[in-house]
Amino acid sequence: MQHDAHHAHAARDHRHQGHAHAQGSGDAGWAMAVRATLHCLTGCAIGEVLGMVIGTALGWGDVPTMALAIALAFLFGYALTLRGILKAGVGLRAAVRVALAADTLSIAVMELVDNGVLVLWPGAMEAHLDSALFWVALALALAVAFAVTTPVNKWMIGRGKGHAVVHRYHR
Template sequence: MNAFELICLLSVGCGMVCALGLAAHLVHRPATMAVMNVVWPVCALFGSWAIIVLYLRFGNRHDGQPKWAHVAKGSLHCGSGCTLGDIVAELTVLALPAAATAFGWPWLFGDRMFATWVLDTFLAFGFGIAFQYFAIVPMRHLTPREGLLAAVRADTASLLAWQVGMFGAMAVFQFWLYPHFLGWRPTAAHIQFWFAMQWAMITGFATSYPVNAWLIRQGLKEAM
């Protein structure tokens, strides 16, 4: 094992430990908003100890917190759907490569990664809208139809902004950094891939943050 592989193992392992720790904590002390019991641990997979710090400071608070915390929690709420979508998509294609064929490989895309990204986007959108639905309906007391429409309006732009940042970062890792420095391109079967994914999710958070700030200012998305 070389030094970089050890760094990857430590980073991904730390994220998993933080996620499991938060999940165990939330079993005994559930979040005020039920969907956040999933959001916090999922986001800890890439945000690690920083997510725990944010949770401890602002996890169950709504009033009296700075605007940036509202926006950060809104961005993480969106990002948890993207994270789950990506994990499920990557593991599905890893276990069943033929799944990529339905989403464009090789008849549309020469690289299987792009077909996986299409599947990822579909799954991320599904998870993201579902998470937003279960947040917005109890907060606004909406009917199922109203809640679905509100969730789509609230999260579509945010999800797309997250995906752009995430895919952009993964493209840098997979098409430049890894081939240049490692001489090969890791797949979902390698720890280096998931290390890159952690940074890609952090980039997604950064690109979706201003979009979430705008959505909250416009009243399209609830401050959390």
């Protein structure tokens, strides 16, 4: 009887700890969300800037330039996550599944907001590489995307999704 009571108490303590960890707490939850969003922003920014530079330099129209930028943002976003997961010793197939689960929503929100700002900003899509408007609009679009995506990442991490999945593989 005493043995069963001990196991029930241990199980309750374990559930409580798991619940607290999954929900995150105040600053710790936001800090993790900011780190996850900065990670996402890094990959997105590399791909976005590269895509915009290539499309603009080649004289492509708005749609093909934006499509290239979005595709490269996803590619670089996933690649940065894959690098860390593979380094932890996870096999490629499992690492790809983790990266897709961790980053897809975050990158999608970031790209939707980022490209939405660029499309809505008068003249931003027509600006050339040597124009301050090109770089200012792109930087501000990424900043707005960061601000919108951070709460999304906090929500996902609080539910054990998104970058919470990636953190299981960090050493």
